[in-house]
Amino acid sequence: MRALILAACFWLAVAPLHAGELEDRKAISDQIAADLERSDFAAIEKRYAQALAGETRLASGIFVANRIARTLLSGVWKAAPTGVKLAHGQDELWNPVEEKLQRWAAQFPRSALPAIALSNAYTAHGWAYRGNGMADTVAKEDWVKLEHYLGKAQEALVSRREAGEKDPNWWREMIEMARVRGWPGEQFNAVSVKAMDAFPGHYDIYFEIGLALLPKWGGSMEQVAAFMDDAVRRTRQTEGESLYGRIYWSLTGNMTEREKRHPLLPWSKVRAGLNDVVQRYPDSWNMNSFARMACEAGDKPTAFSLLARIEGSVVEPAWHSRAQLQRCRNWAAE
Structure with missing residues (x-):
């Protein structure tokens, strides 16, 4: 049922929403915030347990339980009110x-x-x-x-x-802890492998490992590339090539422009992964995001095709700005 696949991110709450992914996120965002405000922990526990047990997903393919956890970890902790100095x-x-x-x-x-x-x-x-x-x-x-x-x-x-150990989001948080505390490589690798073995299909685990391997956290692009290839090998039977695209997508906000275009992360592999994502989950959020990344990669044929598909279903938060969307449209049409 629709009610079982609602999840959230608070930063999206004020954005114009297209029916689908972002509306679902906002619905859970609002519900979890209300539950927490009145300390109705039982309600949160019930929603979370149902999402974990059912492995329900959003229209984008992301697990609902992951979105509930992300809401708690990022959306609920609001900054101080404007004008209040802490x-x-x-x-x-x-x-x-x-x-x-x-x-x-x-x-x-x-x-x-x-x-x-x-x-x-x-x-x-x-x-x-x-x-x-x-x-x-x-x-x-x-x-x-x-x-x-x-x-x-x-x-x-x-x-x-x-x-x-029975919860994929606990494993993701443990990997984050390993990253921010600078655990030695062997210790970090051990917890990462345990997490992937326990929950091989849960994307956030892979996203967090990939983040920890970036140069900004002491890793290298060689490590990132090897990990992404290994992640696809682990999940190809159920996810096809899609995890390569999903991991790259998750890392773009933390990579430099040079890192995004690193020769060990060829756009052809990213494109194949993202194409698999939109074939499996043809939600407007996924297609808009793919179109944006195709424009950023200079892939005009792919951008042109995707822009045609999303005509009438633009999801503005998938783009950095309206100006970027318009530049992409103009360039792809040349």
Whole structure:
């Protein structure tokens, strides 16, 4: 049923929506936010358990359970109201969030979901002390605070290991923890392989591993390319070539322009993967995103074909701007 495939991202809530993927995201976003606001943890647990058990998907092919978790990890934690100046470290913002999530965890001691959310809150609290400046601008005491909260974040996850090992989003969060804490290669590889073996079809696990392998996190494009090829080999029987395209898509916001065009990530393989995605899940969100990436890659025939398919069903949030969409249209029509 439609009601079972609704999921969300808060940043999309104010965007013009085309029926399908983005409306579904907003519906779950609104529902989870309302449940959390009134501390109705039982309702969230029920929705999440149903999504996990049924492995229901959005129109784009993304799992509903992943979207529920992402809503908790990114959308619910709103920034301070406009014009309100928070103290360094933002304790007044994060302490109440952490206390609420601790109550949730106490009420559901065998659930991984509150631990996932609490871990993320601790991580965000730590980064509020560290800030977004260059490493050499961060005070020593703020590094100590960051490490303190990252330790609490990891402890929250490990405390629910028994339940977590049955939850793909717990594994994704563990891989993120390995990335941000700089686990040694062997330790990182071990948790990554366990996660992929436990949930070979859950995309977010692969997205997080790919992110950790980027040069900005101490990896290399050679590692990224080898991983993407391995991910396709692991999933070809059920996903075809699509995971190559999905992983690339997930990384584009964290890659430099040079990295996006690295010879070890040939557009021909990305295109084949994305083409598989839209064949399996021909949602407007997927086709708009594919069209954008085709334009960015300079693939005029593919861009022209996709733009024709999405005529009348443009999803603006899939594009960086209306101007980019128009430039793409003009270029493809030349």
